[in-house]
Amino acid sequence: MDRLIxxxxxxxxxxxxxxxxxxxxxxxxVVASFADEVRGEVESDEEAPAAQLAVAFYEFNRAVIDxxxxxxxAVKPQIxxxxxxGTSGVDVYTMTCEYAREQGLYVLxxxxxxxxxxxxxxxxxxxxxxxxxxPWHEDAVTVNPYLGTDGITPFVDAAAAADxxxxxxxxxxxxxxxxxxELELADGGKVYEHVAxxxxxxxxxxxxxxxxxxxxxVVGATHPEEGRALRERxxxxxxxxxxxxxxxxxxxxxxxxxDQDGSGAIVNSSRGIIGAWKKTxxxxxxxxADEALDLVAESARAAAIDMRDSLRVAVYR
Amino acid sequence: MDRLIxxxxxxxxxxxxxxxxxxxxxxxxVVASFADEVRGEVESDEEAPAAQLAVAFYEFNRAVIDxxxxxxxAVKPQIxxxxxxGTSGVDVYTMTCEYAREQGLYVLxxxxxxxxxxxxxxxxxxxxxxxxxxPWHEDAVTVNPYLGTDGITPFVDAAAAADxxxxxxxxxxxxxxxxxxELELADGGKVYEHVAxxxxxxxxxxxxxxxxxxxxxVVGATHPEEGRALRERxxxxxxxxxxxxxxxxxxxxxxxxxDQDGSGAIVNSSRGIIGAWKKTxxxxxxxxADEALDLVAESARAAAIDMRDSLRVAVYR
Numbered sequence: 001m002d003r004l005i006x007x008x009x010x011x012x013x014x015x016x017x018x019x020x021x022x023x024x025x026x027x028x029x030v031v032a033s034f035a036d037e038v039r040g041e042v043e044s045d046e047e048a049p050a051a052q053l054a055v056a057f058y059e060f061n062r063a064v065i066d067x068x069x070x071x072x073x074a075v076k077p078q079i080x081x082x083x084x085x086g087t088s089g090v091d092v093y094t095m096t097c098e099y100a101r102e103q104g105l106y107v108l109x110x111x112x113x114x115x116x117x118x119x120x121x122x123x124x125x126x127x128x129x130x131x132x133x134x135p136w137h138e139d140a141v142t143v144n145p146y147l148g149t150d151g152i153t154p155f156v157d158a159a160a161a162a163d164x165x166x167x168x169x170x171x172x173x174x175x176x177x178x179x180x181x182e183l184e185l186a187d188g189g190k191v192y193e194h195v196a197x198x199x200x201x202x203x204x205x206x207x208x209x210x211x212x213x214x215x216x217x218v219v220g221a222t223h224p225e226e227g228r229a230l231r232e233r234x235x236x237x238x239x240x241x242x243x244x245x246x247x248x249x250x251x252x253x254x255x256x257x258x259d260q261d262g263s264g265a266i267v268n269s270s271r272g273i274i275g276a277w278k279k280t281x282x283x284x285x286x287x288x289a290d291e292a293l294d295l296v297a298e299s300a301r302a303a304a305i306d307m308r309d310s311l312r313v314a315v316y317r
Numbered sequence: 318m319d320r321l322i323x324x325x326x327x328x329x330x331x332x333x334x335x336x337x338x339x340x341x342x343x344x345x346x347v348v349a350s351f352a353d354e355v356r357g358e359v360e361s362d363e364e365a366p367a368a369q370l371a372v373a374f375y376e377f378n379r380a381v382i383d384x385x386x387x388x389x390x391a392v393k394p395q396i397x398x399x400x401x402x403g404t405s406g407v408d409v410y411t412m413t414c415e416y417a418r419e420q421g422l423y424v425l426x427x428x429x430x431x432x433x434x435x436x437x438x439x440x441x442x443x444x445x446x447x448x449x450x451x452p453w454h455e456d457a458v459t460v461n462p463y464l465g466t467d468g469i470t471p472f473v474d475a476a477a478a479a480d481x482x483x484x485x486x487x488x489x490x491x492x493x494x495x496x497x498x499e500l501e502l503a504d505g506g507k508v509y510e511h512v513a514x515x516x517x518x519x520x521x522x523x524x525x526x527x528x529x530x531x532x533x534x535v536v537g538a539t540h541p542e543e544g545r546a547l548r549e550r551x552x553x554x555x556x557x558x559x560x561x562x563x564x565x566x567x568x569x570x571x572x573x574x575x576d577q578d579g580s581g582a583i584v585n586s587s588r589g590i591i592g593a594w595k596k597t598x599x600x601x602x603x604x605x606a607d608e609a610l611d612l613v614a615e616s617a618r619a620a621a622i623d624m625r626d627s628l629r630v631a632v633y634r
Contacts, residue, residue, distance in 0.1 A: 020436070050447040080432055084442035086452020090407050112432055114461060115397055116491035116559075119337070125401035130367040135403020144431060146463045146486060148493030169463060174433035176465030183511060184503035191508060194500060242433075 002208035007073035018270025027292035067297035097137035114144030124158035140165035173220025173243030221249025228256030239265035245272030251314035276303035319525035324390035335587025344609035384614035414454035431461030441475035457482035490537025490560030538566025545573030562589030568631035593620035
């Protein structure tokens with residue numbers, strides 16, 4: 001986790017921008033501007049809308065990345081948004097990761113993969129690549145712990161070999177997360193606390209010079225008290241904290257998930273940054289695609305600075 | 318789930334062939350035969366081995382599909398094996414699904430996706446497609462329940478709208494599955510039993526004419542007693558049973574996961590079918606690629622017939 005921690009320190013900013021584009025978050029003139037380009041490239045007419053949206057996602061992402069690359073240490077593309085469009089979307093996911101890396105950003109692929117051991121070993125190629133070829137361009141990925149240790153070990157090994165990291169789901173930010181994660185156990189504690197202990201153990205042999213292992217934990221901003229307790233419980237586990245902004249988490253909510261030195265966590269905002277243009281009141285349908293992308297970029301930058309400054313006040317006490 | 322049940326009945330065979338190719342499972346001369354074709358198509362030399370393996374996976378899968386299409390009702394491509402190769406692998410995953418469907422097979426995409434509600438809605442496009450475009454060609458997908466109801470509902474809605482199905486992980490076949498799934502709860506029962514009850518509930522509004530809902534459960538063949546108990550506990554939930562064959566499960570182990578009518582479950586074998594050629598003793602390095610693929614096909618067909626016949630004896634009592 002040292003690379004991420006150093007990137008955070010260099011920018012004095014423990015936040016990550018979620019690149020989760022949807023059709024509603026991309027200005028329609030940007031999508032429209034790719035109609036001709038796409039028409040000649042797809043195999044069938046029915047494929048065109050998805051391919052067109054995928055290209056628009058890439059342009060949108062590049063505008064956001066260019067606007068925030070000097071402010072934030074990391075981006076977190078959510079692969080679901082790209083998979084929704086099929087293979088042209090998956091292509092754009094990898095292109096987005098590659099572009100972000102070229103701009104010096106740490107790329108956290110939000111893929112939440114998880115399977116039994118032999119299959120997890122295949123997924124771990126997200127981190128280890130194929131020979132010299134790195135098809136996914138990710139510095140870290142999120143993983144799902146429900147299958148237990150043998151589903152996680154291949155990711156840990158791949159991360160250690162490639163100087164990369166993983167983040168396992170512990171306490172997610174969504175309303176239904178309590179249904180399984182908060183179940184009370186007969187031996188005391190809750191399911192997510194048991195998972196937390198597993199995660200701390202999974203990372204044990206991979207602690208870096210900052211004291212944090214290569215196995216981080218996903219802990220939602222919407223659970224501030226639990227997050228504070230988990231910070232104590234998992235002293236060598238770095239936190240990825242989703243749920244800030246649009247999902248309701250505030251800088252005060254996440255403050256307890258950091259350690260005494262203001263390290264130990266990175267907070268994600270997606271819609272709050274990439275959708276900031278919709279709240280400016282400056283958007284107009286008559287804008288050109290370039291004008292609309294400029295607005296996206298300016299407002300994303302302003303929102304990223306706001307978030308950084310709020311976190312600095314709350315965290316770097 | 319009616320479409321799957323009817324397909325099983327038509328073939329009198331409750332088994333599904335896992336299409337989980339790895340480099341070790343594809344005869345090397347098949348991979349080598351694509352060297353020239355790939356060299357002209359990739360953007361960089363380092364990408365060539367992954368792209369070559371991806372094309373080989375497709376030829377391998379087609380040989381297996383052609384060999385078993387009149388025997389089995391369904392195939393289950395494991396997307397991890399394809400993601401391991403990057404976007405050329407993902408392309409081959411979708412091409413495999415499309416080809417299998419064209420041969421009349423029900424395609425169960427083993428993707429184990431799961432995320433919070435808004436993101437799960439994006440993943441659910443695996444089932445619903447984009448307008449008229451169906452990029453993934455899947456009839457069902459597997460999902461991970463760790464995030465609770467709001468992470469599953471979008472898949473259920475998409476399945477209902479598209480006449481498709483999902484299978485949620487309940488009790489997986491791997492050795493570490495007990496670490497979280499078997500935890501004892503303070504209110505009685507175990508985590509996987511609680512998940513089982515959620516899964517039965519998630520499917521409630523989507524029961525078909527055979528009494529099974531569109532929300533199936535993954536229950537490993539390596540847990541025969543638990544599987545029998547889950548069959549009682551989840552009367553409207555169809556089971557996908559991995560872990561047969563190479564992982565140690567037998568026809569007798571899975572018999573209890575079927576209902577009184579010999580319905581209610583489908584059993585997966587991957588390596589036992591697609592890797593059967595390695596156990597024949599007939600393979601030789603001097604074989605041509607076509608000869609090697611013929612051996613793959615013949616031995617996969619023989620193994621699929623063996624499995625069908627074993628299951629018929631154990632299940633259709």
